[in-house]
Amino acid sequence: MSDTFHSSTPIYSQLAERINKQILRGELQPGDKLPSVREMGLQVNVNPNTVQRTYRELEGMMIVESRRGQGTFVTENQSILQDMRERLKQEEISQFVASMHEMGYKNEEIESGLQSYLTKNKEEDTE
Amino acid sequence: MIQLEKVNKRFMKKSALQDISLELTKGKIIGLVGENGSGKSTTLKLIAGLVRPSGGSVKVNGNPVDRRIASQVSYLSELDDYYSFYNVGQTIDFFAEQFADFNKEKAEEIRAFMKLDPDAKLKQLSKGNRGRLKIVLTLAREVPVILMDEPLSGLDPMVRDSIVKGLISFIDLERQIVLITTHEIKEIETILDEVIAIRDGRIIGHHNVEQLRIEENKGIVEWMTSIYDRSIN
Numbered sequence: 017m018s019d020t021f022h023s024s025t026p027i028y029s030q031l032a033e034r035i036n037k038q039i040l041r042g043e044l045q046p047g048d049k050l051p052s053v054r055e056m057g058l059q060v061n062v063n064p065n066t067v068q069r070t071y072r073e074l075e076g077m078m079i080v081e082s083r084r085g086q087g088t089f090v091t092e093n094q095s096i097l098q099d100m101r102e103r104l105k106q107e108e109i110s111q112f113v114a115s116m117h118e119m120g121y122k123n124e125e126i127e128s129g130l131q132s133y134l135t136k137n138k139e140e141d142t143e
Numbered sequence: 144m145i146q147l148e149k150v151n152k153r154f155m156k157k158s159a160l161q162d163i164s165l166e167l168t169k170g171k172i173i174g175l176v177g178e179n180g181s182g183k184s185t186t187l188k189l190i191a192g193l194v195r196p197s198g199g200s201v202k203v204n205g206n207p208v209d210r211r212i213a214s215q216v217s218y219l220s221e222l223d224d225y226y227s228f229y230n231v232g233q234t235i236d237f238f239a240e241q242f243a244d245f246n247k248e249k250a251e252e253i254r255a256f257m258k259l260d261p262d263a264k265l266k267q268l269s270k271g272n273r274g275r276l277k278i279v280l281t282l283a284r285e286v287p288v289i290l291m292d293e294p295l296s297g298l299d300p301m302v303r304d305s306i307v308k309g310l311i312s313f314i315d316l317e318r319q320i321v322l323i324t325t326h327e328i329k330e331i332e333t334i335l336d337e338v339i340a341i342r343d344g345r346i347i348g349h350h351n352v353e354q355l356r357i358e359e360n361k362g363i364v365e366w367m368t369s370i371y372d373r374s375i376n
Binding site for chain 1: 333353361
């Protein structure tokens with residue numbers, strides 16, 4: 017979690033993205049408590065105000081919920097987490113495809129390239 | 144919380160600040176950036192009541208600033224001129240006697256966080272540990288305004304990191320405002336709410352940092368470079 021942030025993109029959204037990935041990877045489970053705003057700030061060297069904004073943002077997306085006097089928790093609503101999983105996948109794919117198109121690759125090339133890459137790297141995935 | 148209105152400052156015939164107007168509200172960490180001699184330190188000293196404006200007004204919490212403002216302002220000087228025959232613990236005790244708002248428990252907590260040995264003699268402290276001690280002394284005061292002049296300057300990366308972490312841990316953003324002058328923008332940019340750029344005694348930009356990233360897709364360094372260039376032309 018100590019990787020640095022890009023200085024030219026909003027920190028609050030970069031942090032939100034990191035937390036989303038932790039949820040996707042299962043490092044943060046549904047119902048888990050997030051670190052307090054200050055603890056999180058300390059972990060990632062970020063202003064507590066910015067962490068607060070990240071939490072608010074995630075709360076708006078219903079990915080986390082804050083419980084009065086207790087802290088902020090990952091939602092236990094599976095359909096929201098499933099939606100997030102799907103949305104982030106689509107986003108990543110569309111970025112990848114866009115940059116492949118930018119370099120002039122055709123859809124068939126992208127498809128076959130991806131297929132053979134995944135086959136070649138199968139072992140890693142099943143580890 | 145801090146208000147500067149049309150402030151001018153001259154030293155002898157030399158103009159140090161010209162027409163500075165600022166309105167800063169609590170709950171924020173604000174960076175004051177600019178070249179050497181641009182007027183950053185003078186701005187802090189005006190707010191700390193250490194320097195009087197030649198024109199205009201400086202107010203903290205609605206009150207015009209004079210020497211008595213020290214009861215509301217904790218000021219970390221660029222210099223470290225503490226009593227070298229004291230040790231760390233004695234220095235903390237000394238500060239506790241000087242300032243009614245000094246929270247000794249908090250000082251103790253920050254000292255431990257900074258891993259400073261209370262028995263270490265000041266004259267034997269490394270430059271880095273003197274920098275850490277300054278943070279202990281500055282942040283242990285329960286005052287609305289914290290002013291830090293170059294807290295990271297000349298310190299190695301590990302010390303700078305511990306200072307940044309100290310700020311995150313011990314500033315009370317519900318109640319305090321922190322104004323930091325710095326050259327080390329990279330180190331500190333993730334903890335700044337706002338940034339103010341000064342050039343030749345004038346404010347050439349004042350921005351919310353996240354807003355800068357959202358609207359202009361710029362980090363502080365890129366932003367500074369672009370406005371510095373613009374202000375030359």
